[in-house]
Amino acid sequence: MTALLDIHDLAIRTGSKSLVADLSFSIAAGERLGLIGESGSGKSLTALAAIGLLPEALMASGSILLDGHQLVGACDRELVPLRGTAAAVVFQEPLTALDPLARIGRQVGEAVRRRAKRDGAATDKASITREVLSLLDQVALPDTGRIFNAWPHEISGGQRQRAAIAMALACKPKLLIADEPTTALDVTTQAEILALLKRLVRERDMALLFISHDLPVVAGTVDRVLVMQHGRIVETGAVADVFAQPQHPYTQSLVVAARAFDDALEMTA
Amino acid sequence: MSESTIIIASVEGKKRRSWTFTIGAIIVGLQVVIGLMTLIWTPFDPSAMSGGRLGAASLVHLAGTDRLGRDLFSLIMIGSRIALTVGSGAIVIGGLIGITIGLLAAFASKTLDDVLAAGLDILIAFPTLLLAMLIVASSDGASLTTAIVAIGIANSAIVARLTRILAKRVLSMDYITASRISGTSWLGVVMIHVLPNIWPTLLVNLALQFGLAVIAEASLSYLGLGAPPPNASWGRLLQEAQATVYTAPLGAIAPGIALVSLVIGINLLADGLRDLADPTRRSRR
Numbered sequence: 409m410t411a412l413l414d415i416h417d418l419a420i421r422t423g424s425k426s427l428v429a430d431l432s433f434s435i436a437a438g439e440r441l442g443l444i445g446e447s448g449s450g451k452s453l454t455a456l457a458a459i460g461l462l463p464e465a466l467m468a469s470g471s472i473l474l475d476g477h478q479l480v481g482a483c484d485r486e487l488v489p490l491r492g493t494a495a496a497v498v499f500q501e502p503l504t505a506l507d508p509l510a511r512i513g514r515q516v517g518e519a520v521r522r523r524a525k526r527d528g529a530a531t532d533k534a535s536i537t538r539e540v541l542s543l544l545d546q547v548a549l550p551d552t553g554r555i556f557n558a559w560p561h562e563i564s565g566g567q568r569q570r571a572a573i574a575m576a577l578a579c580k581p582k583l584l585i586a587d588e589p590t591t592a593l594d595v596t597t598q599a600e601i602l603a604l605l606k607r608l609v610r611e612r613d614m615a616l617l618f619i620s621h622d623l624p625v626v627a628g629t630v631d632r633v634l635v636m637q638h639g640r641i642v643e644t645g646a647v648a649d650v651f652a653q654p655q656h657p658y659t660q661s662l663v664v665a666a667r668a669f670d671d672a673l674e675m676t677a
Numbered sequence: 678m679s680e681s682t683i684i685i686a687s688v689e690g691k692k693r694r695s696w697t698f699t700i701g702a703i704i705v706g707l708q709v710v711i712g713l714m715t716l717i718w719t720p721f722d723p724s725a726m727s728g729g730r731l732g733a734a735s736l737v738h739l740a741g742t743d744r745l746g747r748d749l750f751s752l753i754m755i756g757s758r759i760a761l762t763v764g765s766g767a768i769v770i771g772g773l774i775g776i777t778i779g780l781l782a783a784f785a786s787k788t789l790d791d792v793l794a795a796g797l798d799i800l801i802a803f804p805t806l807l808l809a810m811l812i813v814a815s816s817d818g819a820s821l822t823t824a825i826v827a828i829g830i831a832n833s834a835i836v837a838r839l840t841r842i843l844a845k846r847v848l849s850m851d852y853i854t855a856s857r858i859s860g861t862s863w864l865g866v867v868m869i870h871v872l873p874n875i876w877p878t879l880l881v882n883l884a885l886q887f888g889l890a891v892i893a894e895a896s897l898s899y900l901g902l903g904a905p906p907p908n909a910s911w912g913r914l915l916q917e918a919q920a921t922v923y924t925a926p927l928g929a930i931a932p933g934i935a936l937v938s939l940v941i942g943i944n945l946l947a948d949g950l951r952d953l954a955d956p957t958r959r960s961r962r
Contacts (some may be wrong), residue, residue: 459858464787492860504851509873515852518869519859526860572855579859 410476412437412583412615413458413495417470418480420453420462420639427466428453428639437582440609440616442626442647444662445636451619454636455585458617459495460487475582492523492579498605500588502568506560512571513556516540519578543574548604566597570604577608583615584608590625602629623666627651635659698949704942712758721748723755724907734927741927743917749928752909753935759910760891760939763825767890768883770829771836776879778833779840780867783848794841800834805889806896813902821904828893832886839882843875877951884947888940895936911936 411434420428428450435441445451456462457472460479472479475494479487499505507515520539524531537556544552547570560568569589576584586605590598606629609616620626626633626647633650635643635658642656654660720739721727726746727738734741739750782793800808805828812827813819847853847870856866897903898912906913911932918928 456854461854461857488860488862491858495858497855497858499851499855501851505855507850507852507856507870507874510869518856518861522860575855575859 411435411473412439412475413617414473415454415458415471416473418454418457418472419469420450420457420466421469422466426639428457430640431470433634433641433644435583435615435617437615438613439632440618440630442630442633443617443619443636444621444623444626444633446621449636450639451621451636452587455497455587455617455619458585459491459497461491489526492519492581493526494581495583495585496576496579496581497585497587498569498573498576498589500591502565502572502592503560505572506568506575508560510560511556512544512558512560512563513537513540516543516571516575516578519575523579540574540578543578544571546577546608547571547574548600549574566593566601569593569597569601573601573604573608577612580612581614583617585617585619587619588621591620591622598625605629623651623662635662697945698952701942701945701947701949704938705946708757708939708942709761711754712761715751715755715758719748719751719754721751723747723751723909733925741925741931743914743928744921744925749914749931752914753911753932755909756911756914756932757935757939759821759904759908760894760936762821763828763894764887764890764943766825767828767832767893768887770826771832771886771890772883774830774833775836776840778837780844780871782837782841783844783871784863790841794838797834797838797841801838803831805831805893809893809897810900810902813897819897819902819905821908824894824897824903828890828897831893832890836879836882836886840875840879843878844871847871847874881947881951884943884950888943888947891936891940891943 414434416432418428418431419426431450431454433441443451443454453462453466457468457479458474460472460474460482462468468480470480474490477486477490477494479490506512510518517536517540520536520543521531524536524539529535541552541556544555549555549567549570555563555567555571560571563571569592573589584605589605590601593601602625605616605618608614616630618626618630630647633645633647634641635650635656637656637658643650643654643659650659651663654663724747727742727748729742730744730746732738732742732746738748741749743749743752778793778797782790782797785793808831809824809827812830813823816823816827848866853866853870856870861869894903894910895912895915898910899916900912901916903910903912914932915929918925918932922929
């Protein structure tokens with residue numbers, strides 16, 4: 409069976425500067441893949457490229473097949489029907505991922521309505537509202553009636569991230585791209601959001617591309633991991649293998665740093 | 678900053694803002710009522726010689742009479758209508774042209790955006806009044822409509838530049854990307870996200886432009902390029918009073934006060950409008 413997302417020899421450059429090079433990987437339906445790397449290693453660019461949303465100033469070459477459609481060189485009109493249905497994204501910063509001037513119910517509702525229109529389902533106000541409330545419930549938001557009518561600034565950071573996840577789910581994507589979804593959250597909220605993502609991916613049989621710089625977070629969430637440095641993949645393999653026996657010096661330094669952190673925690677405990 | 682300081686600050690800010698908003702609304706409302714009233718009634722026929730020349734203020738002639746013996750208060754009331762007409766017309770024209778061009782530039786390719794931005798910068802470098810004078814001079818002749826169109830076009834450059842910058846900032850936000858990912862078209866993005874988000878700032882700017890348009894109209898009329906007689910624009914009243922400013926200062930002071938109070942009222946109103954248009958600035962219920 410063909411992969412859901414198949415990236416082959418992807419290179420992204422701005423002017424003469426190379427940002428990402430020789431990038432190849434694929435994600436099968438239902439598979440969970442982690443992408444690790446430091447800031448500026450090209451993780452987020454790769455995610456944007458995977459849904460055809462690279463800024464105009466950046467040039468992509470190579471091949472990106474999303475659900476069988478070539479994204480490199482495709483025009484906007486060809487991309488619109490693919491977005492959302494094939495892949496949706498959860499962003500790092502929950503405050504900027506929601507429009508400050510639209511109530512939560514309306515934002516999630518927009519995504520639901522577009523999806524319903526595409527599927528030929530009912531788009532009347534009552535059924536959209538019902539669907540939005542059910543989505544808010546699925547991402548474990550409390551008091552869905554109040555949150556439906558709340559502005560983004562009236563709910564907490566963790567709740568905003570849940571609302572953003574509900575918006576991504578409204579599209580019923582086959583692939584969910586999570587771009588550092590827990591980085592802006594505190595540790596307990598982080599754990600809750602991770603558990604939520606894991607549950608949703610399993611229940612809905614979605615593939616997951618999980619991007620992070622946080623080793624332990626990735627280790628607990630995905631099956632397979634890619635390590636990126638300076639726009640290139642330096643190591644790849646099953647999570648357990650890569651973390652037990654890191655081959656590349658950069659991965660080794662990441663693992664050592666994570667261990668040192670754990671040890672320090674145990675010493676103080 | 679702790680949560681409590683934010684709340685205290687916003688409560689105090691709200692009080693102060695609603696206070697200025699009320700005064701602004703009263704001044705502008707009064708001018709609108711007076712302006713509309715002149716359509717059916719003025720104390721004296723504005724073109725009739727109802728009193729002695731350059732008469733002082735009295736209970737009959739509240740602002741005295743001009744050098745032809747016409748009632749100045751009636752003329753100022755009519756001037757109010759003209760000022761409001763020009764202001765409204767100018768911001769409708771300036772707003773429509775400006776917002777359209779600004780949005781186009783924000784969405785355009787880099788080359789087109791650069792060309793539009795440079796064009797706007799050149800237009801803005803021209804003083805509004807000079808630009809309006811050029812437009813009036815190149816048209817058939819001075820009339821109220823020409824003045825409105827000229828001031829509107831001159832204002833549109835500033836509105837366009839502001840729209841472009843505001844829209845670009847909104848377009849760089851994650852929620853635009855998120856909306857695009859869920860399959861929204863560019864037109865949908867403008868309607869759902871861009872316009873509501875830039876509207877509060879734009880509205881305040883349009884209100885300020887209204888005040889500037891009122892001043893620009895008075896300046897054009899002062900120079901004889903505004904609405905021709907018998908339209909009693911404040912600018913023309915000021916110009917007519919200039920020759921007799923030492924003998925009858927009220928002829929210049931009275932229309933001057935009317936002009937200044939309207940502009941101040943509009944600016945106060947603009948300040949309060951922003952809070953009404955932006956839900957994140959309203960206090961929590």
